[in-house]
Amino acid sequence: MLTQTAIRNVSPRQPATQPHRGPVPSAASQTGTIELMGACMSFGANAEIYGENEPAEYLYKVVSGTVRTYKVLVDGRRQIGAFHLPGDIFGLETGEVHTFSAEAITECKIIVIKRSTVMALAARDNNDVARQMWGLTARELRRLQEHSLVLIKSAEERVAGFLLEMADRVPSGGAVELPMSRQDIADYLGLTIETVSRTLKHLEDAAAIEVPKRRRILLRNRSALRRLNA
Amino acid sequence: MLTQTAIRNVSPRQPATQPHRGPVPSAASQTGTIELMGACMSFGANAEIYGENEPAEYLYKVVSGTVRTYKVLVDGRRQIGAFHLPGDIFGLETGEVHTFSAEAITECKIIVIKRSTVMALAARDNNDVARQMWGLTARELRRLQEHSLVLIKSAEERVAGFLLEMADRVPSGGAVELPMSRQDIADYLGLTIETVSRTLKHLEDAAAIEVPKRRRILLRNRSALRRLNA
DNA sequence: CGATCGCTTGATTCCGATCAACAGGAGTGG
């Protein structure tokens, strides 16, 4: 068992603990054109799903759990590009290799589909599949375009925007259950954990949110958050 | 002829001066599948090409000149998403409206193609066109994914990275002729003009670059820049 | 029960923003 911890910055902040396990046939949550062709796999918390620059042989759909995709610079700084929640498809590439790494944040069940299968289908028969792939890519592009605005936002605006984004994606009525750590949030928003923590406090003091448990956040005043979101 | 101009945003830093002119038949620089179907138009410096949330009826290919795409927040902060140089295609959307605004930075010649034409072609005959569209979208996604790393970079790293990016795109051997202002660079990198200016000075002092004219930059030491790019 | 981990809170530092003045062209008109 790896006891290597507490290195913190200088390298992987959340070292992956488990490599791929063999495909574990399991019930898919919903049906569509694509996910019929794949097997369901399980990943433990912090398990690596794939690494940057690895050949992109598969495409993934989250059944349960949460996934982060990220890049790390040589000196250990990490940028999380996206969080993927149940229903989301990720790992879709047109190039030969993955442009990001992917890790399970929590325990995950994920449908894994062979890329070649999809591509062949898109090429031969059905150009509907090709359009579906294009649609997914474009959707991801729009998300990232929106996210690029964080560059010109203050810490408060970033955190407020993040909470609204999460609230939209997990329609659990007023309360947001965060699957990811403060460090993950920080690396997604380009802030430090301390700043994320302090900013949540500010928002709580301003009565915009309530934080009954660390990972559970109630949005008390969405319009205030939206105003902050700039 | 539409004369509707100059409504623009609340506090335009670079107000658009000219609306669309009528299509001006002109020689295309290169041939491909797509640009055969379009007309060439001219835009003056700072002319608006399209606005955010306007219906995305066309798709654009730069023949000459440079284009910026951007979003502005209510309070006037601007984020430039991309610079488009000759050969680049932009304005491609899967949704019904543009997610960014687009303006000519310099005088531009641009091929304008009806979106419906391309889409119809992609749907009916040729699924090669659909794949080409997908490829373009994916390419843009990768660019933006790479750009998202600026969030965790210092001013020096951002500017160094920008210069290398531009040098790659304009293969003019060692020297980079910048078509955009310092303000544009700043809004692309999430910095201020002052910081961009100072950082260029630092890089010059460190003998990594040379700035004989304001818009002309010589990369003296690329490996140093690459090291800074982190 | 200590131990570890994830998070919070406080003190201080520092990078880049802001405020402010100035410099160098480019264009204009006398």
Next chain:
DNA sequence: CCACTCCTGTTGATCGGAATCAAGCGATCG
């Protein structure tokens, strides 16, 4: 030609927000 303005970019001084450094705290777990 020069005097003028306008515009873009540079440079300097100061400020401020977030990073960094450093404890401390409260869960969860062996």
